[in-house]
Amino acid sequence: MSSAQGRLVEAAYQCLPGGPLDVDKSFYNSISDTASNGSRTLVDRFVLPIRSGKAWEVRKGDVCRIVAIEGAQVGDLNIWALNNPRERLWAARTRQLQSAHVSVYDRLWSNLPYLRPMVTITGDSLRDYGTDTDGARVHDLLGTRCDPYVNRMLSGVATGLNDKDQYFMKTCPARKGDYFEFFAETDILCALSTCPGGDLSKPMWGETANTEDMSDDPTLECWGWKFGVYRMVCLGSLDGASQTSRTRPTKATTR
Numbered sequence: 001m002s003s004a005q006g007r008l009v010e011a012a013y014q015c016l017p018g019g020p021l022d023v024d025k026s027f028y029n030s031i032s033d034t035a036s037n038g039s040r041t042l043v044d045r046f047v048l049p050i051r052s053g054k055a056w057e058v059r060k061g062d063v064c065r066i067v068a069i070e071g072a073q074v075g076d077l078n079i080w081a082l083n084n085p086r087e088r089l090w091a092a093r094t095r096q097l098q099s100a101h102v103s104v105y106d107r108l109w110s111n112l113p114y115l116r117p118m119v120t121i122t123g124d125s126l127r128d129y130g131t132d133t134d135g136a137r138v139h140d141l142l143g144t145r146c147d148p149y150v151n152r153m154l155s156g157v158a159t160g161l162n163d164k165d166q167y168f169m170k171t172c173p174a175r176k177g178d179y180f181e182f183f184a185e186t187d188i189l190c191a192l193s194t195c196p197g198g199d200l201s202k203p204m205w206g207e208t209a210n211t212e213d214m215s216d217d218p219t220l221e222c223w224g225w226k227f228g229v230y231r232m233v234c235l236g237s238l239d240g241a242s243q244t245s246r247t248r249p250t251k252a253t254t255r
Contacts, residue, residue, distance in 0.1 A: 050222035053193035072172035072199035082187035101137035115252035123181030198222035
């Protein structure tokens with residue numbers, strides 16, 4: 001491939017040192033490390049049952065961890081600014097600025113005219129899943145929910161585009177104990193629903209779906225999630241040099 005051809009397939013939005021997409025990895029590593037070094041305290045905890053949903057608050061500087069407590073489960077996550085519901089997760093722009101499938105150090109961005117990181121991903125037990133033999137990856141920003149005007153991020157399900165450039169979903173590869181964690185860059189309201197298809201291992205539509213065979217009942221593969229919201233014991237002491245020089249995300253400047 002010539003240098004000109006290579007340039008044309010590079011990411012349109014480059015992450016350059018000191019640029020708006022650059023991430024202070026040492027700071028977020030410090031946040032992640034608090035899960036094991038006792039530097040975080042629990043401020044909220046709940047379990048989300050199968051085929052249900054819940055909204056909850058996460059304050060600026062807190063961390064939210066979502067854990068598979070029994071088995072693999074797919075879900076839809078939405079995020080809004082806590083004090084301004086007009087500012088919300090913008091999946092399409094996040095795909096462009098970060099990736100179609102997100103993991104540690106990736107940020108989830110809000111819509112215009114705000115356009116700022118709402119959360120930064122700090123933990124993901126499936127981060128090494130990579131790309132499987134079918135071209136699928138996990139934690140996608142490709143699909144949408146049945147409702148056409150909200151965003152979707154699937155927790156754990158493996159998705160991709162087939163040779164016809166059509167969206168596909170595979171059985172969720174997560175296992176009991178797998179987790180996904182993010183750091184709130186601003187006060188946010190989160191809402192998550194557990195997919196009625198559970199881990200998507202049972203066919204729910206198309207020619208392979210068998211609604212009369214109880215062994216194909218998708219509720220047999222539906223599991224709950226455990227949520228924890230944590231506050232850093234002393235955020236300023238975490239990797240002090242990085243914290244001192246770190247600039248918190250601000251709203252985009254518009255005319």
